Amino acid sequence: xxxxxxxxxxxxxxxxxxxxxxxxxxxxxxTGRGRFTDDVTLPGMLHAxxxxxxxxxxxxxxxxxxxxxxxxxxxxxxVAADLDRLxxxxxxxxxxxxxxxxNPEFPVLATEKVLWAGQPVALVVAETPATAADAAELVDVSxxxxxxxxxxxxxxxxxxxxxxxxxDNVAFVKHLRSxxxxxxxxxxxxxxxxxxxxxxxxxxALEPRGVAAWPGDDGILEVRLPTQRPHGARNSLxxxxxxxxxxxxxxxxxxxxxxxxxxxxxxxxxxxxxAARALGRPVKWMETRSESFLATTHxxxxxxxxxxxxxxxxxxxxxRGTVHASFGAYFTSNAPSSLxxxxxxxxxxxxxxxxxxxxLAGVFANTTPIGPYRGAGRPEAAYFTERLVDLAAAELGQxxxxxxxxxxxxxxxxxxxxxxxxxxxxxxxxxxxxxxxDKLGYAGLRAEQARAREELPGETxxxxxxxxxxxxxxxxxxxxxxxxxxxxxATVTVDPSGKVTVSVGTSAHGQGHQTAFAQxxxxxxxxxxxxxxxxxxxxxxxxFGYGTFGSRSAVAGGTAIHRACERIxxxxxxxxxxxxxxxxxxxxxxxxxxxxxxxxxxxxxxGAYGCVASVDPATGRVTVxxxxxxxxxxxxxxxxxxxxxxxxxxxxxxxxxxxxxxAYDSSGQPxxxxxMDYAVPFAASLPPLECHSLSTPATTNPLGVKxxxxxxTLGATCAVVNAVLDAxxxxxxxxxxxxxxxxxxxxxxxxxxx
Amino acid sequence: MPASTGPAERDVAVTVTVxxxxxxxRVPARTLLVHFLREQLGLTGTHVGCDTTQCGACTVxxxxxxxxxxxxxxxxADGHEVTTIEGIGDAEGLHxxxxxxxxxxxxxxxxxxxxxxxAVRQLLADNPDPGDDEIRxxxxxxxxxxxxxxxxxxxxxxxxxxxQES
Numbered sequence: 020x021x022x023x024x025x026x027x028x029x030x031x032x033x034x035x036x037x038x039x040x041x042x043x044x045x046x047x048x049x050t051g052r053g054r055f056t057d058d059v060t061l062p063g064m065l066h067a068x069x070x071x072x073x074x075x076x077x078x079x080x081x082x083x084x085x086x087x088x089x090x091x092x093x094x095x096x097x098v099a100a101d102l103d104r105l106x107x108x109x110x111x112x113x114x115x116x117x118x119x120x121x122n123p124e125f126p127v128l129a130t131e132k133v134l135w136a137g138q139p140v141a142l143v144v145a146e147t148p149a150t151a152a153d154a155a156e157l158v159d160v161s162x163x164x165x166x167x168x169x170x171x172x173x174x175x176x177x178x179x180x181x182x183x184x185x186x187d188n189v190a191f192v193k194h195l196r197s198x199x200x201x202x203x204x205x206x207x208x209x210x211x212x213x214x215x216x217x218x219x220x221x222x223x224a225l226e227p228r229g230v231a232a233w234p235g236d237d238g239i240l241e242v243r244l245p246t247q248r249p250h251g252a253r254n255s256l257x258x259x260x261x262x263x264x265x266x267x268x269x270x271x272x273x274x275x276x277x278x279x280x281x282x283x284x285x286x287x288x289x290x291x292x293x294a295a296r297a298l299g300r301p302v303k304w305m306e307t308r309s310e311s312f313l314a315t316t317h318x319x320x321x322x323x324x325x326x327x328x329x330x331x332x333x334x335x336x337x338x339r340g341t342v343h344a345s346f347g348a349y350f351t352s353n354a355p356s357s358l359x360x361x362x363x364x365x366x367x368x369x370x371x372x373x374x375x376x377x378x379l380a381g382v383f384a385n386t387t388p389i390g391p392y393r394g395a396g397r398p399e400a401a402y403f404t405e406r407l408v409d410l411a412a413a414e415l416g417q418x419x420x421x422x423x424x425x426x427x428x429x430x431x432x433x434x435x436x437x438x439x440x441x442x443x444x445x446x447x448x449x450x451x452x453x454x455x456x457d458k459l460g461y462a463g464l465r466a467e468q469a470r471a472r473e474e475l476p477g478e479t480x481x482x483x484x485x486x487x488x489x490x491x492x493x494x495x496x497x498x499x500x501x502x503x504x505x506x507x508x509a510t511v512t513v514d515p516s517g518k519v520t521v522s523v524g525t526s527a528h529g530q531g532h533q534t535a536f537a538q539x540x541x542x543x544x545x546x547x548x549x550x551x552x553x554x555x556x557x558x559x560x561x562x563f564g565y566g567t568f569g570s571r572s573a574v575a576g577g578t579a580i581h582r583a584c585e586r587i588x589x590x591x592x593x594x595x596x597x598x599x600x601x602x603x604x605x606x607x608x609x610x611x612x613x614x615x616x617x618x619x620x621x622x623x624x625x626g627a628y629g630c631v632a633s634v635d636p637a638t639g640r641v642t643v644x645x646x647x648x649x650x651x652x653x654x655x656x657x658x659x660x661x662x663x664x665x666x667x668x669x670x671x672x673x674x675x676x677x678x679x680x681x682a683y684d685s686s687g688q689p690x691x692x693x694x695m696d697y698a699v700p701f702a703a704s705l706p707p708l709e710c711h712s713l714s715t716p717a718t719t720n721p722l723g724v725k726x727x728x729x730x731x732t733l734g735a736t737c738a739v740v741n742a743v744l745d746a747x748x749x750x751x752x753x754x755x756x757x758x759x760x761x762x763x764x765x766x767x768x769x770x771x772x773x
Numbered sequence: 774m775p776a777s778t779g780p781a782e783r784d785v786a787v788t789v790t791v792x793x794x795x796x797x798x799r800v801p802a803r804t805l806l807v808h809f810l811r812e813q814l815g816l817t818g819t820h821v822g823c824d825t826t827q828c829g830a831c832t833v834x835x836x837x838x839x840x841x842x843x844x845x846x847x848x849x850a851d852g853h854e855v856t857t858i859e860g861i862g863d864a865e866g867l868h869x870x871x872x873x874x875x876x877x878x879x880x881x882x883x884x885x886x887x888x889x890x891x892a893v894r895q896l897l898a899d900n901p902d903p904g905d906d907e908i909r910x911x912x913x914x915x916x917x918x919x920x921x922x923x924x925x926x927x928x929x930x931x932x933x934x935x936x937q938e939s
Contacts, residue, residue, distance in 0.1 A: 041875060041876060041878070042875075042878065044883075045874070045875045045880060045883070046864055046875070047883075048880055048883030048886050049858075049867070049871040049874050049875055049880065049883075049886055049887075049890060050818070050858065050859065050862065050863050050864060050867070050871065051816070051817070051818015051819070051857065051858035051859040051887050052818065052859070053817075053818070053883055053884075055817075055820070055884065057811075057817070057820075057821065058811075058817035060812070060815070149782075149801065149803065222918075223918055224882070224884075224918060225820075225822045225828060225830060225882065225884040225885045225916065225917065225918050225919075226820070226822065226882065226884040227821075227822070273882075273883065273884075274882065275820075275822075275882045275883070275884030276881075276882040276884060276918055276919055278918070305821075307823075307824045308822065308823035308824050308825065308827075308828070309824050309825070528882055529881035529882030529883070529919050530881070531881070659878050660878075662878075663878050663881055663919075663920060663924065665921075666920055666921030666922075666923040666924065667881065667918070667919045667920055667921050668921075669921050670918075670920075670921035670922065671918070693823070693824070693825045693827070694823045694825055694827035694828060694916065695825045695827060699916055699918065700921075700922075701909075701912070701913055701916065701922075702908070702909040702910075702912040702913070702915075702917075702922035702925065702926065703906075703909040703910050703912075703913060705909075705921060705922055705923070707905065707923065707926075708921060708923050731921070
């Protein structure tokens with residue numbers, strides 16, 4: 020079967036932008052011929068097993084690897100001292116911290132102390148995965164256990180057990196202050212206060228993490244890594260291993276989902292790569308799912324104490340309060356940016372709020388390190404603000420839709436600079452909300468709800484919830500590429516036969532970039548879609564780039580491709596007469612151009628989501644009846660892919676709202692360590708999703724696109740929670756923290772419930 | 774205790790007909806069917822996504838019935854027929870369920886997809902004309918983290934139509 024387009028679709032030219040082209044990456048994946056990291060098998064390959072701390076906080080008083088080293092099939096056992104001798108590590112900690120922050124190094128294998136249950140302590144390398152696992156049982160580690168602390172507030176308390184050197188666990192504090200928040204609160208007619216938790220959750224990409232590494236030709240270190248950032252991984256590895264980056268080849272292959280968690284370089288992966296170098300043989304390691312719950316970064320884990328000042332006419336005037344964010348035992352490289360660059364600055368959302376006074380505190384705790392997880396600060400900001408907005412509407416006695424509309428940044432006020440200093444380039448939040456209300460049949464739902472409350476007070480509780488949001492996307496890190504140019508790079512080559520190859524420094528793990536970027540290049544160059552090949556994910560064949568995270572690739576990779584295509588079109592004009600690109604390329608012996616994106620500004624997509632939910636008061640069980648999404652991500656390259664991103668984000672947002680939580684006991688032992696007790700949504704957890712869109716093009720990049728890969732986690736979390744709490748409001752329930760499990764809801768509904 | 778003396782490590786001979794071809798191998802007795810398929814036979818389309826039989830990425834058909842190959846020992850498959858994702862269709866001739874997943878954008882990262890396709894195949898064998906709710910409930914043994922299941926349900930429905938028309 021060849022690639023198909025729904026009938027009537029164009030296969031070339033500008034019209035390709037916006038076409039729902041069926042994905043070209045699917046054929047190998049639906050026939051079992053993908054190339055995932057675990058599919059790599061090489062002659063002489065060894066297999067690794069990571070020995071992890073079984074306790075959350077302890078001093079290591081001894082490690083005896085004698086028995087393990089002598090076990091059948093074992094090639095080597097590595098502990099921290101072995102890696103020291105090899106000149107490996109540590110991981111450097113976090114980027115972009117405020118001045119004065121603490122930023123402890125992150126050891127590859129634990130040395131004196133372990134700081135979370137699951138921290139790597141030793142690595143066993145053996146002939147088969149089973150013999151490595153058997154021998155790992157023989158590694159004898161002695162622990163002198165210490166008291167542990169797991170929650171953000173508890174870890175920030177002055178008497179908490181301290182993880183790292185220093186007086187406490189507070190790694191940094193940053194204040195966001197602008198406008199005149201004191202005056203706004205002093206003159207406010209209403210002040211709405213709430214403590215809200217965005218609970219710790221696990222990304223659960225279906226492919227667990229892993230790595231395969233081996234010594235290649237010419238002394239090149241070959242690394243197969245399921246990563247969102249191939250060049251970033253290569254550069255991190257170079258620094259950690261003390262190698263020249265040019266001596267390392269990273270190939271991501273097919274990556275089975277990431278959601279942020281496959282962005283950072285992890286200590287266990289570094290240990291495996293170091294072992295392959297030391298042993299001069301291929302070594303592979305894949306984490307098990309249960310191991311993943313201990314070893315792969317989690318997301319969220321913040322507690323917000325926030326207040327919203329509201330004037331007598333219902334206008335929001337200021338936000339203030341404190342957000343405590345746990346980062347787990349160590350910083351991963353870009354985790355603090357989720358709080359500092361996203362959660363804090365995005366608290367105003369789409370509302371024209373003039374003043375802010377918010378303190379952001381980052382703390383360490385005896386838990387798995389936090390990393391970016393789909394949204395990475397954005398869903399938390401949207402959730403905290405959208406909860407406050409609903410509480411404000413309740414206090415004002417006004418409809419939540421009306422209160423939102425009154426406070427939105429008006430469509431005539433773009434570009435809009437927030438009180439936190441961000442510039443929203445375009446949007447139309449009123450029209451988005453109106454479209455949602457229309458699709459929901461909002462007025463009818465409210466009438467139905469009022470009738471049900473009147474006539475059937477003891478029966479099923481009906482709730483309608485809104486979640487409006489602004490989603491920043493398209494960030495370009497401030498570190499320039501190896502040639503000093505800013506942003507991701509793209510190389511476009513037209514060979515004399517007219518075939519086009521686009522290689523780009525962004526890298527996909529399910530998003531459909533092969534298809535979208537082929538559409539883009541075919542449109543820009545006016546060539547046939549089928550004549551364009553897209554390459555990424557391999558540092559040997561793709562030019563430098565930052566990979567894919569933070570809803571960045573359409574903006575950043577797309578802009579780089581646009582610039583490279585412009586250069587191609589300019590170069591093609593060297594022929595003496597106007598002619599199609601393929602002919603010009605044939606005359607000129609082929610064309611090639613590389614361009615960098617130049618770090619386009621971030622874009623601000625937006626959305627309005629609605630949820631209709633019912634709650635059975637007898638059991639506390641929530642049924643999500645409807646989920647309606649309205650997204651505005653500017654110019655859409657492929658609506659099929661955009662809707663797919665919305666669907667996935669909505670499911671993850673609903674998971675956080677209703678079922679997912681990484682919980683720990685007081686000693687730091689995880690209570691959810693497998694898919695048996697960590698509840699990701701199933702097919703039957705979701706209603707059919709109703710997706711709609713509008714488009715206010717971005718004005719800050721040549722394509723007009725806005726990053727949107729995380730929108731569902733923003734809109735769905737807010738809308739679902741607001742719907743459930745809307746249902747519970749007549750029963751006197753003001754707020755409950757996620758996940759809204761039946762037990763939590765049932766307890767709240769009891770006469771003496773909290 | 775030394776690591777290699779237990780009965781689990783003792784090799785056993787297994788003969789399994791995989792995708793129509795008889796395969797005879799000696800494997801440690803504790804070898805799971807999924808590892809037998811992936812490592813002994815190189816059929817890497819069957820994926821491992823968990824270790825507790827929740828995710829369904831390893832779903833294959835044994836004697837025509839969908840099973841999670843992470844919960845079957847290779848030795849239990851001795852004398853049986855196994856069909857994997859590689860056996861139901863390829864680029865030259867896709868199975869209707871494969872075609873439907875492609876046409877309906879029923880996959881993103883593609884990691885759960887082989888198991889999902891094998892599960893839908895079973896679902897449609899049991900119920901050739903399922904409603905959306907039946908599809909959603911019928912896929913309770915398979916987890917996808919990318920698609921929100923929306924287009925997987927659409928693919929199952931489209932595949933049902935294709936199979937009924939063929």
